[in-house]
């Protein structure tokens with residue numbers, strides 16, 4: 001195989017891999033700008049270089065680099081138009097709290113209050129989360145980091161659809177990679193499904209430790225659910241107590 005044939009063979013393999021990823025459970029393939037451009041612009045037909053359809057539904061623009069700071073990432077998110085939610089948002093809701101936090105809470109998506117104020121968990125559900133942090137955990141809200149899977153509000157607070165989650169997920173991944181918390185607490189099914197790539201619900205996932213990129217992850221109910229179902233508050237408190245044990249060093253989950 002001459003160098004040109006080897007190059008075309010590598011391109012062919014890469015294209016096949018991207019298409020395979022795009023058909024997987026995430027329905028998307030995350031590429032660097034350079035690779036995305038290269039794959040979109042090259043054909044594997046020997047001796048010719050012509051345009052081929054890209055392996056959709058990859059994001060329209062490549063995700064930020066691994067070393068993008070949270071501040072720069074928030075700026076990128078502020079201008080993001082990768083899914084249709086940008087058309088109806090008042091503003092993006094990136095995240096709030098200590099950028100070196102040991103604990104990150106991940107919720108679902110901004111609601112009306114969050115969309116208006118630009119901060120996650122500020123409505124009634126947010127007050128409950130604040131109570132859990134301050135009254136239950138005896139921590140300050142600003143000691144932890146709080147964010148959502150989606151950075152823009154879905155109209156009428158409907159559930160995020162898979163395409164929206166795929167588009168927005170790289171921002172969450174980048175946030176967690178930058179913060180490197182000791183523990184992650186997924187609030188509700190949407191966050192759990194996104195972070196653990198599972199279809200199981202909260203009832204099945206809670207009560208045990210999970211592994212997110214080597215970080216212990218606990219799943220518990222979303223505060224909005226607890227407002228509707230106060231009888232499950234005790235289960236969430238049990239989950240939070242486990243989180244506190246990791247934060248204090250009392251336990252080190254085998255994940």
Ligand code: SF4
Pocket residue numbers: 077080081082083084085086092150151152164167168
């Ligand atoms: S929800 Fe996420 S991907 Fe969609 S426009 Fe907002 S920031 Fe971009």
